[in-house]
Amino acid sequence: MKRVQFGHSPVPYFFIAPQILIIAIFFLWPAAQAVYQSFLLEDAFGLSSQFVGFRNFADVLASGAWLQSAIFTAVFSFLVAFFSIAISLFLAVRADEVIRGAKSYKTLLMWGYAVAPPVAGLLGNMLFNPLMGDLYKLFNSFGFEFNHIQNAGDAAFVVTLIAVWKQVSVNFIFFLSGLQGIPKAVTEAATLDCKSAERRFWTITFPLLAPTTFFLMVINLTYAFFETFGIIDVSTKGSPGGSTATLVYKVYVDGFLGADMGSSSAQSVLLMIMVSVLTVFQFRFIERKVHY
Amino acid sequence: MATVTLNRAEKTYANGFKALHGIDLEIGDGEFTVLVGPSGCGKSTLLRMIAGLEGISSGEIKIDDRVVNNVAPADRDIAMVFQNYALYPHMTNYANMAYGLKNRGYSKVEIDTRVRDAAKILQLDDYLERKPQQLSGGQRQRVAMGRAIVREPKVFLFDEPLSNLDAKLRVDMRLEIKNLQQRLGITSVYVTHDQVEAMTLADRLIVMNAGIAEQIGTPIEIYEKPASLFVASFIGSPSMNFLDGKVADDKSHVVLGDGSKIDLDHVIDAGRDLVVGVRPEHFTLKADGSGALKARVRMIESLGAETLIYLEFGEKNENVTLRMQGTHQFDKGQELSLATSANLVHLFDKDSGKRL
Ligand SMILES: Nc1ncnc2c1ncn2[C@@H]1O[C@H](COP(=O)(O)OP(=O)(O)OP(=O)(O)O)[C@@H](O)[C@H]1O
Ligand SMILES: [Mg+2]
Numbered sequence: 001m002k003r004v005q006f007g008h009s010p011v012p013y014f015f016i017a018p019q020i021l022i023i024a025i026f027f028l029w030p031a032a033q034a035v036y037q038s039f040l041l042e043d044a045f046g047l048s049s050q051f052v053g054f055r056n057f058a059d060v061l062a063s064g065a066w067l068q069s070a071i072f073t074a075v076f077s078f079l080v081a082f083f084s085i086a087i088s089l090f091l092a093v094r095a096d097e098v099i100r101g102a103k104s105y106k107t108l109l110m111w112g113y114a115v116a117p118p119v120a121g122l123l124g125n126m127l128f129n130p131l132m133g134d135l136y137k138l139f140n141s142f143g144f145e146f147n148h149i150q151n152a153g154d155a156a157f158v159v160t161l162i163a164v165w166k167q168v169s170v171n172f173i174f175f176l177s178g179l180q181g182i183p184k185a186v187t188e189a190a191t192l193d194c195k196s197a198e199r200r201f202w203t204i205t206f207p208l209l210a211p212t213t214f215f216l217m218v219i220n221l222t223y224a225f226f227e228t229f230g231i232i233d234v235s236t237k238g239s240p241g242g243s244t245a246t247l248v249y250k251v252y253v254d255g256f257l258g259a260d261m262g263s264s265s266a267q268s269v270l271l272m273i274m275v276s277v278l279t280v281f282q283f284r285f286i287e288r289k290v291h292y
Numbered sequence: 293m294a295t296v297t298l299n300r301a302e303k304t305y306a307n308g309f310k311a312l313h314g315i316d317l318e319i320g321d322g323e324f325t326v327l328v329g330p331s332g333c334g335k336s337t338l339l340r341m342i343a344g345l346e347g348i349s350s351g352e353i354k355i356d357d358r359v360v361n362n363v364a365p366a367d368r369d370i371a372m373v374f375q376n377y378a379l380y381p382h383m384t385n386y387a388n389m390a391y392g393l394k395n396r397g398y399s400k401v402e403i404d405t406r407v408r409d410a411a412k413i414l415q416l417d418d419y420l421e422r423k424p425q426q427l428s429g430g431q432r433q434r435v436a437m438g439r440a441i442v443r444e445p446k447v448f449l450f451d452e453p454l455s456n457l458d459a460k461l462r463v464d465m466r467l468e469i470k471n472l473q474q475r476l477g478i479t480s481v482y483v484t485h486d487q488v489e490a491m492t493l494a495d496r497l498i499v500m501n502a503g504i505a506e507q508i509g510t511p512i513e514i515y516e517k518p519a520s521l522f523v524a525s526f527i528g529s530p531s532m533n534f535l536d537g538k539v540a541d542d543k544s545h546v547v548l549g550d551g552s553k554i555d556l557d558h559v560i561d562a563g564r565d566l567v568v569g570v571r572p573e574h575f576t577l578k579a580d581g582s583g584a585l586k587a588r589v590r591m592i593e594s595l596g597a598e599t600l601i602y603l604e605f606g607e608k609n610e611n612v613t614l615r616m617q618g619t620h621q622f623d624k625g626q627e628l629s630l631a632t633s634a635n636l637v638h639l640f641d642k643d644s645g646k647r648l
Contacts, residue, residue: 185378188345193392193439195366203391207382 031272037265049262056266065242066250066267073246076160077224084164085216088171089209093201095172096179106176112169117227121234124162128235148236152243155236159244162235163228171216178212179205218282225275247271294356294369294446294479295321296342301351303337303503311337313503314351319496322477324470328490329500330526335483338500339449342481343372355446366395371440372449376456377432379424385435386411386420389442403442410438413472430461437469441476448473448480454489466492487529491515499523517638521645524569524638530600532569532638533612539564546639550606552584557634560648567645569638572600572615575630583629587612589622603628 038056040049060066095105115123127135128148139146148154182205190204206213229248232238238245238253245253247267255264296319303312311334319325327335340346342353344365353360360368371392379388386407393403411417414434424432433453440448453469454462470493473480484490490497491511499507499514499522507519518524524532537546539560545553546568554568577583587603590611601614601622614630622628639648 183376183378185374185376186380189372189374189378189439190380190391191345191365192343192370192372193366194395195364196395199395204380210382 034265034268034272037261038269039262040265041262042260052262056262057270060263060266060270066247069242069245069247069250072156072243073225073248076156076163076228076244076246077221079160080163080167080224080228081217081220083160084167084171084220085213087164088168089175089213091168092172092175092179093205095176109172110169112166113173115166117166117230118234120162120166121231124158124165124231124235128158150240152240155240155244159228159232159236162231163224166231167220167223171220174212174216175209178209182208214282214286217286218279221278221282222275225271247274295319295354296447296479296481297352297354298338298342299352299354301338301341301353302349303334303341303346304349311503312341315505317498317505317508319479319481322479324473324480324482324493324495325498326490326494326496327481327483327498327500328485328487328526329506331485333500334503335485335500336451339372339451339481339483342447343370343449344368369446370449371443371445371447372451373433373436373440373453375452377424377429377436379432379435379439381424384421384423385416385427385438388424388435389438392439392443406442406444407438410442413441414438429457430465433457433465437472441472444476444478446479448478450480450482452484453482455484455486462486462489469493487527491527497527499526501526517647518569519647521567521569521640524640524647528571530572530613530615532571533575534640535568535570535605535610535612536642537566537568539566548585548606549608549610550586552586554584554632554637555634556637556639560639565642566648567640567642569640570632570636572613574636575612575614575632577614577616578629578631581629583631585612585630585632586627587630589624589626589628591624592620592622594619601628603630 039051039053041052041055042049091109095102095109098105112120125133127133130136130147130149136146146154148158186204186208187200190200194200194203225246226248228246229252232244232246232249233252236244238249242250242253248271251264251267251271254260254267258264296317298315298317300314300316301312302310302314304310315338327338329335337346341348342355344360344363348361355368355370379385380391383391389407389410390403393406398406407420408417411420414437416431416434416438419427419431419435424435427435433456436453450469454465457465466489469482482489482493484493494511497507497509497511497514498505501522507514507523509517514523514527518527518532521534525534535548537548537554539545539556539562540547540553541562543556543559543562545555546566547553548568560566575585585605587605589601590604591602593600593602596619597617599616599618599620601616601620603612603614604610605612612630614628640646641648
C-alpha cells in the first residue's frame with residue numbers, strides 16, 4: 001500500500017497524548033512491574049527479595065494447581081463463548097422475525113447488559129443458595145442431588161451459567177444489528193431460491209454474520225478469561241478446592257490473598273503470553289475463513 | 293409456460309394502509325407485461341404479491357390454474373430480479389446462479405450445464421469464479437438475470453432492474469432483456485417508472501395510480517387513447533397539453549379560454565365543460581397565422597433532433613408545449629399560430645377525468 005506523507009505537525013501527538021499516558025500508567029507500567037516481579041522471590045514477610053531467574057515459572061508450571069486452573073479456564077472459556085454465542089444468535093434471529101411487540105422483546109433481552117458482573121454473581125448466589133435459592137430447589141426437586149458447594153462439576157456449572165447469562169445480552173445486541181445489516185432483498189432472494197428456512201439460515205444468514213460471530217468470539221473469550229473474575233469472586237470464590245478458579249482468579253488469590261508475589265507475577269506473565277498467542281491464532285486462522 | 297391471473301387482489305399493510313384496491317389482471321402465456329406508474333402507486337407491492345414476498349389481503353392470485361395465495365415463494369416457480377441486484381455477497385457468481393438449483397435437488401452436471409449456458413448468453417463466462425463485489429453494476433445485474441434464467445421458471449418478475457445503471461447501459465440492457473425474453477418466451481412482469489422502458493418493452497402496459505390499474509392495453513393503445521387525464525399526463529414526454537374548454541352551442545367545436553375554437557369530430561352535449569388534451573407533437577405551426585390557437589413563446593429547448601417550445605396561451609397564461617422536428621429559432625414573446633386536427637384531440641370530462 002502506498003502511503004501519503006503530509007507535513008509533520010505536533011498537533012496529532014498532542015491529541016493522542018492523554019490516551020498514551022493512560023496506557024502507560026495503567027497498562028505498560030504494571031505489565032513491566034509484573035515481568036520484573038516474576039523473576040524475584042520475596043521472603044515470607046515481603047521485606048527482602050532476591051533474583052531467582054525462571055524459578056517462579058518452573059514452580060508454577062510444575063504445580064498441579066496451576067495446570068488444573070489452566071484446564072478449567074480453557075474448558076470454561078470455550079463453553080462460555082460457545083453457549084453465549086449460540087444462545088444469543090438464536091434469540092437474535094427469533095427477535096428479528098418478530099413483528100408485533102418487537103421493541104419490548106428486544107429491550108427485555110438487552111437489559112442483562114446493564115448488570116455488572118459482580119451483581120450477576122450475586123444474583124447467581126441467591127438463585128443457588130442452598131437455603132432459599134429457587135434454582136437450587138428446582139434442580140434438587142428433579143432429584144439431581146445438585147450441590148455446588150461440594151461438587152466441583154456443579155460449581156463449574158453455576159459459574160458457567162452465570163457467565164453465559166451475563167454475556168448473552170451483549171452478544172444479542174451485536175447479532176441483532178448484524179442481522180439488520182443484511183440487505184432485505186438478499187434475504188428475499190433467498191426465500192425464492194430456497195424453501196427450507198433452516199437451510200437458508202446456514203447457507204445465507206450465518207455466513208453473512210460471520211464477521212460479527214468472529215468479533216464476538218474474540219470478545220467472549222477475552223470476557224471469559226478476564227471479566228468473569230467478578231462473577232467468580234462473588235459466587236464460588238474458586239471453590240470447591242480451586243476447581244472453579246480461572247487463571248486470572250488464581251493470580252489474584254495467590255498474589256493478594258496468598259501474598260506470593262513472585263508466583264502470582266509469573267502466572268500473569270504466562271497469561272499475557274497465552275492471550276497473545278490466542279489472539280494471533282484467531283486472527284491468522286479463523287479470520288481468513290470469514291467473509292467481509 | 294404460464295399465465296398469471298389476479299382476481300380483485302387487494303393489499304392492506306399491517307399499519308392499515310391500503311396499497312392496492314382490487315386489481316383484476318390476466319397475463320397471457322409468454323406475454324411481457326409492464327407495470328408503470330408514479331412512485332408509491334403500488335407497483336412493487338403488486339409484483340411482490342405475485343412473488344409471495346407479501347401476503348394478499350383479499351382476492352386471488354393464480355399461476356396457470358393454481359391459486360397461489362398461500363403457496364411459499366420458493367414453490368411458486370417464479371424468479372425475480374431486484375433493483376439492487378440482491379446477490380449473495382459471500383458466494384461466487386457461479387454459486388449465486390447455482391444456489392436455487394442446488395436447493396431444488398438438481399444434479400451437479402445439470403446445474404453446471406445450465407449455469408454455463410446462461411453465462412454464455414449473458415457474456416459472463418469470465419466472471420463466474422469472482423464474487424459479486426468484483427463486478428461492475430451492469431455485470432452484477434447480468435448475474436442476477438442469470439440467477440433467474442437458470443431456473444427456467446414459469447414467470448419472471450423484474451422490479452426496476454435497470455434503475456441503478458447509467459443511461460447508456462440502461463439502453464443496452466433494455467434491448468438485452470427484450471431479446472432474452474423473446475428468445476426464452478417466459479411470461480414476464482416488469483415494474484418501472486421509466487416511460488421509455490415501459491413503452492419499448494411492453495407487450496401490454498398497465499398504468500397504475502394510487503393502488504388501482506387505471507388502464508391496461510398495448511403501449512400504442514395507451515398512447516393513442518389514454519383512458520383518463522392521469523394516463524394521458526403520465527404517458528408521453530413531454531406531457532400532454534391540457535386546456536379548459538366548453539362545447540359550443542352548435543356542438544361542432546370546443547371554445548377555449550381565449551375564445552379560440554378547436555373542431556370536434558364526435559357529438560357532445562352543448563355547453564358541457566371539458567378538458568382538451570393535445571400532445572406536444574400534434575400541434576403544427578401555421579406560418580400564415582391561420583392556426584386556431586395563438587400563443588406566446590416563453591422558452592425554447594433545443595435537443596438537436598427536435599426542439600421543445602414552451603408557450604403561454606390566453607389571458608390566464610396557460611402553459612402549452614410544442615414539439616418540432618429539427619432545430620428552430622424564435623424570439624421570446626413572439627406570437628405563434630398553432631393548429632391541430634380533430635382526430636388528434638383528446639377530450640376528457642372535467643369532473644371525472646375520464647375520456648369522452
Ligand atoms: N411495509 C409497508 N407497510 C406500510 N406501507 C407500505 C409498506 N410498503 C409499502 N407501503 C406503502 O404502499 C404504497 C405502495 O408502495 P410500493 O412500494 O408498492 O410503491 P411503488 O409503486 O413500487 O413505488 P416506487 O416507484 O417508488 O418503487 C406506498 O404508499 C408505500 O408507502
Ligand atoms: Mg417500487
